Amino acid sequence: MVFIETGAYTPDIVEFASELYPAGWQAIIKPSVAELGKDLERTGWTFFYVAGGVHANSLGFNLQSRLRRALAKVIKLADRENCNCLEITEVRQRSFLGLPVTSLAARCRHIQKSQSFEKVWATSIAI
Numbered sequence: 208m209v210f211i212e213t214g215a216y217t218p219d220i221v222e223f224a225s226e227l228y229p230a231g232w233q234a235i236i237k238p239s240v241a242e243l244g245k246d247l248e249r250t251g252w253t254f255f256y257v258a259g260g261v262h263a264n265s266l267g268f269n270l271q272s273r274l275r276r277a278l279a280k281v282i283k284l285a286d287r288e289n290c291n292c293l294e295i296t297e298v299r300q301r302s303f304l305g306l307p308v309t310s311l312a313a314r315c316r317h318i319q320k321s322q323s324f325e326k327v328w329a330t331s332i333a334i
Contacts, residue, residue: 208295209235209243209316210282215291217318220246228275230282232293240294247318257288257315260296264310266303273309274298281313292316 211217213231222237238246244254263280265273278295285293297312 209240210278210293210295211235211318212286212291215318216320218247218250218252220250221318228278228282230279230286232282235292252318252320254292255290255317255319257290257317260312260314261285261288261293262310262312264308266306266308268307270300270307270309273307274311277309277311281311285313285315288315290315290317292318 210228210232211221213227213233220238221235221243227233235243247254261281261284263277263284265276265280267273267276281293281295292315294314294316295311296314297310299310299312301308301310
């Protein structure tokens, strides 16, 4: 699954889920990750991959709550990398001292029109 920062510039080929996720991000529901990369390349856009991954854990008894907290953590890490996309690569459920734990692993990604990596904001600030 791929998440994208709300307000990020994208071509029209990208469809978003209507539900907002933590910190103003949305799920990309169509196309798949592989198709997205190919479609972006065909339209002259770039789907950057940032080397290394981000990981987060969340403890608790409610699965949905654990998933949201872990997702919020990896989104915060993607923000620090100046990326507008996040590809979830692994979701694991386990327990630690009897408490359920959700672990997320993700890759920071970035969609933009140019081929050199740069953070582009959707809104400009008037001074």
